[in-house]
């Protein structure tokens with residue numbers, strides 16, 4: 001557990017695209033009786049634009065700025081939240097410092113080939129919120145894997161290997177490893 005205390009005992013899920021942060025996070029929050037927030041959805045809500053629209057109209061830097069502001073607000077929430085952080089949330093050093101103030105930061109990880117299988121070689125463009133994977137998705141994921149592994153490790157209080165696990169199994173592992181009990 002990280003030493004600094006945040007306003008409420010939030011649990012933040014981090015990890016690359018395809019690790020199941022949003023699906024796991026939503027169900028985990030329900031199990032714990034906590035609220036749920038997905039940073040991409042929140043970016044959408046506060047900006048009135050989709051992730052893809054922000055990337056295309058204003059560029060990645062602007063997206064990362066809004067993402068940072070959303071994370072700042074999320075970390076200040078006064079009641080417990082499960083927060084699904086988007087894959088790139090660890091890129092900014094100030095975000096990593098914020099993450100270290102959350103009580104639990106769970107890194108959902110899997111071998112690269114598993115993530116590539118999950119994301120697939122399909123027409124990623126149909127997947128609205130992942131413009132970074134429009135071209136050469138497998139290569140892009142590999143680059144991200146290499147560039148970000150140490151960043152996820154830096155902020156994580158717990159690491160879960162999701163390879164071969166169903167959503168419920170991932171949730172059980174998280175609950176076991178952080179020592180929290182489901183309320184439903």
Ligand code: S3P
Pocket residue numbers: 015016017018021022040051085086087088089129130131132
């Ligand atoms: C990104 C991950 C996406 C989304 C955007 C950038 C990244 O979120 O924020 O496409 O840089 O890894 P998910 O991790 O929820 O897919």
